[in-house]
Amino acid sequence: MLSDGNITLRRPRSSDAAEVAAGCQDPLIQQYTQVPVPYGIDDARVFIHSKVTDSGWWAEPTWFITDGADQWLGTVSLRPDGAGSAEIGYMVQAGHRGRGLATAAVRLVCTWALRQWGLEVITWRAVVGNDASAAVAKSVGFRIITPVLRLGIAGRDGRQDAWFADLTHSDLQRANSRRAGEWSAGLTARESQVLAAMADGSSNRAIASRLGISENTVKNHVRSILEKLQARSRTEAVAKGWNERLLEQP
Template sequence: MERETITAGDLTLRPFVDDDIPWVYEVSLDPAVQRFLELPIPYRRSDAEYFVREMAVAAWNRQTRAEFVIEGGAGERLGRVGFGLDGRGAGQIGYWLDPAARGRGVATAAVLMLCGWGFERLGLALIEWRAEVGNVASRRVAEKSGFRIEATLRQRLVHRGVRVDAWIGSMLSSELPTRPG
């Protein structure tokens, strides 16, 4: 799977590079990001290096993940969106935003871009979304993007060593909302 860049309107989704490590480190210190993501605490620069080099770049090369930096029209980094790939036609989507990019519709637009790419270029049949119960911002993005919230799964995720309930939703290729433009 070749690393690609996706552009629509003022947003670009591009593969991670080593120059993104300091930015990943800074965003990962944000309390809202730490609240709902399974990140090491304390979060160190080496953790950001691992994410970029292993979970984004190397995992793409292994075809187990497709991770993107969300960039605005001026090239500013706004967030991250990506898929975990099961190799059987399904992807699990995940995303987070730089605090400065929140509340502007960036996550929803990026999720729609990625889902369209996943269905078209990767031939995915199903995209799944999961979030810890209480992560209302993530759920709002999923719902605005067209995911059907299917259930609350009891103790399905592990967060900081504790089992927590998770919301789960999905989207099929036939359910991708029509993008304006």
């Protein structure tokens, strides 16, 4: 299970089948991914069933994107080549697009795969013209390589030209530092100190005494941090701080 405090990526469950089957009726999912067409509930059941066992899951690690309601909102999967590389694929339910779900989910999976699972490179291919997918890959840090791969993707209607991109650990780090620069510009130096103290679990009183300022001033800083990070709680602000690299790893 992977989470950034806003979304959770979890393993598929048999209770997700109806939601997945309904979501995969979407014309863009049918155009740009390899789902069978027509797609029925049995296709969803077979797919989910193939991920239930550990061996099935590790053969092609697959996460379902969920938020507080724990329902299927999308999928991210990796297809490993068994020699340090894997190709990533993703989709988001039509009604939930444009919320940053794919970008956040792909970032979580790539971070896990390159840092913890030990992949050396993650590759991405998309049918030429799939701008939304390319925007997600670019935001995460993938290096888009041109020219196109001629007939680089096999689809149900034959082969199509493809865009290709790759991501290494250093690409991911570069993209994260770029984002951290953009983000930290929004927090003052004092707010960054307060956020770091919040990450230790310190109370406002403890932060005030550590930084030599009044408890009321700390309260104002905390309020401003929550606003700037668009967080509803201290826990969420700290989670975003980790995710956005505003906080140093211990």
